[in-house]
Amino acid sequence: MxxxxxxxxxxxxxxxxxxxxxxxxxxxxxxxxxxxxxxxxxxxxxxxxxxxxxxxxxxxxxxxxxxxxxxxxxxxxxxxxxxxxxxxxxxxxxxxxxxxxxxxxxxxxxxxxxxxxxxxxxxxxxxxxxxxRYPTGRPAAATATAPPAGWTVRAEPGVDWAELAPVHAAFNADRPLSTVRAADDWRLRVPVWYSPPTELLVARHRGRVAGYLAAHWAPGRVRVVETAALPDRPDALPALFRAVARAAAARDVRHCVARLPADPAIDAALPCLLVAPVVEAxxxxxxxxxxxxxxxxxxxxxxxxxxxxxxxxx
The missing domain is CATH 3.40.630.30 (Gcn5-related N-acetyltransferase (GNAT))
Known part of the structure; x- marks a missing residue:
């Protein structure tokens, strides 16, 4: 039975x-x-x-x-x-x-x-x-252009995740379907999902976090899974995208998935990341x-x- x-x-x-x-x-x-x-x-x-x-x-x-x-x-x-x-x-x-x-x-x-x-x-x-829907394509050509004076863009594996919380909240303040993250999300959930081999790039303007980007690297491929910039610092996005393009060239990566929303600031900076993008679903x-x-x-x-x-x- x-x-x-x-x-x-x-x-x-x-x-x-x-x-x-x-x-x-x-x-x-x-x-x-x-x-x-x-x-x-x-x-x-x-x-x-x-x-x-x-x-x-x-x-x-x-x-x-x-x-x-x-x-x-x-x-x-x-x-x-x-x-x-x-x-x-x-x-x-x-x-x-x-x-x-x-x-x-x-x-x-x-x-x-x-x-x-x-x-x-x-x-x-x-x-x-x-x-x-989100764009994919070939990584943009790498440039040797350094960030403007006062800017740094670099990988920060040991970043205090709480530093990124205000940037994320401001960038997504009016974004339908996005989650309003609590302190516990930044303490546990975000570090788990964006742990290695995902790499975190942080753009700082005069030491202050102005934007960040999370990218997952695999042989021949990079997948950008999150980015954000302060509303008064949209120039953080092209700086971050150029850094990914340079890293892609150095690693001989030929395909980039930009799992990013339709957003005016992202759309304006996207040529710094992708060439001839196509839309995936x-x-x-x-x-x-x-x-x-x-x-x-x-x-x-x-x-x-x-x-x-x-x-x-x-």
């Missing part, structure tokens, strides 16, 4: 089995590291338990995300969705998502957000995909209304400049 399955919030006793479930599904150690940094994680982690073993799990984290009208929504970000191989195809994730969405509604979440490579898993639970994002209307979500995901930075993934 097959043992019954219980669907419920996780408890401390489930943690070893929960970790084993995630280890079967994910290669990255950051899954457990980020989850363990959330003090409210257990009541927001829903598990399918059979014969005392976790066979599937869904977790969500409340996040503050900007809407299309200049406001901020409380959003339930779904992550760490996993099912053990032997238990797949039995509807466990759908049942757990139902529990998670009910809890999000009780928490006051306006809508829910997730990123996935398997959208079919979530469609039956009311999630709908959206598209983010990321279709891994999905949203589901809870207290918000579908029109509210459509306005956010379709707004000019709307973007969700990789360091805000869950």
């Amino acid at each position: 097959t043992a019954p399955v219980a669907y419920r919030p996780a408890t401390a006793a489930d943690v070893p089995s929960l970790h084993a479930t995630w280890a079967e599904a994910f290669d990255d150690a950051h899954v457990v590291r980020l989850w363990s940094g959330d003090p409210g994680r257990l009541p927001r982690t829903f598990v399918a338990v059979q014969a005392g073993t976790v066979v599937a799990a869904v977790y969500y984290l409340p996040r503050r995300i900007r809407d299309a009208a200049g406001g901020v929504d409380l959003v339930g970000g779904v992550a760490n969705v996993a099912t053990r191989v032997r238990a797949r195809g039995r509807g466990h994730v759908r049942r757990l998502l139902d529990l998670a969405v009910t809890a999000m509604a009780a928490d006051g979440c306006a809508w829910s957000l997730l990123f996935t490579g398997t959208p079919g898993v979530y469609a039956s639970s009311g999630y709908r995909p959206f598209t983010l 990321d279709t891994t994002g999905m949203v589901r209304p809870i207290h918000a209307t579908p029109d509210h979500l459509a306005a956010i995901t379709a707004a000019p400049g709307a973007f969700h930075w990789p360091a805000d993934y869950l």
